[in-house]
Amino acid sequence: MRFRIFEDFLSLVFPKTCCLCKRSLFDFENVLCRWCTANLPVANYHLRPQYNDLSVKITGLTKTNLVFAFLRFTKKGESQKLLHQLKYRNRPEIGVELGKIYGQILLQHGFQDWDQITPVPLHPAKQKRRGYNQSEQFAIGLGQSLEIPVRNDLERIHFTETQTKKSRLQRLDNVADVFRTKDGHRLKGKRVLLVDDVMTTGATLSTCANVLWNCEAETVDLAVLAAGKN
Ligand SMILES: [Zn+2]
Known part of the structure; x- marks a missing residue:
């Protein structure tokens, strides 16, 4: 304070x-x-949301229609600088601003048919430490431009160990039981844009997407601030 x-x-x-x-x-x-x-190092995935690097990554992990990424993640590049400040330097407004910019771009390309935007949650203890959820900040910015409400319908139950040293399969195992919905019945028939800061393996996003599908969401599309490398 x-x-x-x-x-x-x-x-x-x-x-x-x-x-x-x-x-x-x-x-x-x-x-x-x-x-x-x-x-900004834009990824332009909104030009090919049905087939791009990220949609290929999650093939077989979850069913999804559209996958969007605003920025390309390059080590030591501009997107890494933005993400670092957003996550570790108490700059939630960076997430909101980037969400607003990308929301305008999505709007210009005719993408706005969602009932709600739902961010991937942090564990409550981690969110308390950071003071905010960076993915939610990006979602808020998107919601402002697209005029779509942000709903925190997902929650994270356990801490996951750091993912970086794990294999792809271990990572999937690691997140399998981590997410659940608070109010699952509200998601029935909803068109959801699921939002995260970065997609690397796609394990977290596809696990969250499957939780939404299990609640009988009508569609689940994905949007990330930056497309990760590995
Ligand atoms: Zn500048």
């Missing part, structure tokens, strides 16, 4: 800066300057 007050004080004294290039922002700019926004 002390840091928040200090940050508020700083933003009064110093103007806001672009989270990538650090240039001072104009009043009409928010979080990112126009130049950095125009030069």
